[in-house]
Amino acid sequence: MASSTVDLHLRSYGEFTAPDRHDYGQLVLPLRGALLLEVEGRQGVLDPLRAGFVAPGAWHAQHGDAGNRSIIVDIAEQALAPDAAERLFERPFAPLGPASRKLIEFMALMSGSGAAPPSVVQGWVPLLVDTLALGSPRPVSKLAALMARIEAAPGQPWTIETMAQALGCSVSRLHALFREEHDTTPHAWLLGRRLDKAREWLAGSATPIAEIALRAGFSEQSALTRALRKAIGMTPAAYRRQHLSAQA
Secondary structure, eight states: OOSSSEEEEEEOOOSOOOOBOOSEEEEEEEEESOEEEEETTEEEEEBTTEEEEEOTTOOEEEEEOTTOEEEEEEEEGGGSOHHHHHHHHHOSEEEOOHHHHHHHHHHHHHHHTSSOOHHHHHHHHHHHHHHHHTSSOOHHHHHHHHHHHHHHOTTSOOOHHHHHHHHTSOHHHHHHHHHHHHSSOHHHHHHHHHHHHHHHHHHHOOOOHHHHHHHTTOSSHHHHHHHHHHHHSOOHHHHHHHHHHHHO
């Protein structure tokens, strides 16, 4: 597993291989076909209506029929909430309800067009784990999914009110969640992501600065200029020149 807390792969399985074990957890989410999974002597048949979980350190082996295909999610042990991990360990072969299937279909579409953005994967996994293990997502998992949505498209007309609405909570509760989980405010976090995206485009493209400002979620070029100057002491034009000089 890589250094990130979550890795995602698309795999197919053939004949049984020698039993294996690893120090991270693993979700097996079939997209098509069937797969026999054995975990510590317990066996279950997985298909698009039934998922499997391999606990960290558990011996396991698998065998798939022709044409099987699954999303495999490797999750570092520290990234698994204790209550969710315990329930998944108790039920390593979990039925997939409508909410879980929708989440899996979404990731299958994202992965089908290439590697899914890491921020999207990091937001998707907590929702899926909570849905499988607890029946409904915890607020912190819903927040992670919301943050992934915003990081993927920071230029959308996000406000603190629309963020709270998307999360299904009050503005005050949104502030409390950001403070508890990330020691910041929703506004500061949103501004940071928009500035990150603007800096990426400034350094890596010739797109006009006014267009970059709008695409990154700023009302106009002057708003981006003020925000960037306050954050790093440079205007967008100066930031772009600096990176062009470095590349040259």
